[in-house]
Amino acid sequence: MDKLIKKHPELAGLENKINNAIEILKRCYESGNKILLIGNGGSSADCAHFAGELLNKFNVKRPISNDFYAKLSTISSSALDTANVLQKGIPCIDLTSFTSALTAISNDVGYNYAFANLFYSLYNDGDVLVAFTTSGKSKNVIKALEVAKALNAKTITFTGKNGIFIKDLATVDLSVNETETYLIQELHLPIYHYVCKRLEELLFLK
16 A cells, blocks of 8 residues: 555545455455446446456466366366466456447436446345446436445445545545546556455455
8 A cells, every 4th residue: 555655645545445445345255246347438448447457367366276176177188278277356247348238228218327227237235336437427327326325235436536426325435636537547547456456465365
């Protein structure tokens, strides 16, 4: 954390919130649940980036269990090859990648309800919603957060200085002290990179 704040002093004051977000995501993994991510435009790209880091090795190897290695490796030489490289991911779904479902809901019902509908359809008790909105005003994100609140789901929001519209809907609100979209996004990246690094250390370096 010290290294993160030293490199990005604009994030000073968010230390406890970042640690709280990490703890929520850690418990989500340990309980066998998944993370669902939403956002528009550049924030959609952040969802894809974050999901990619969670599902693939970020900084260290994530070994599979010895029991599963033994089961897989005895199937065939091909399976042994897979067993030697297979790694654990942190289960998550980038809802912005559901092109057909998003466009279907947007066409039939309305774009403002697309994320809410997808989240409600895929949610299991204990899942976590991670929402990116630089403005804090994205209606489709707000509606998904409202559904999450009604389900008593844990939510983590990435927004900017003016993201006051979603503050009451977030379990942890990671608002960075910027108002311009590109500057907000530039600060979101080091936060979720740090989150990935710490999750990997806590979950796979025991």
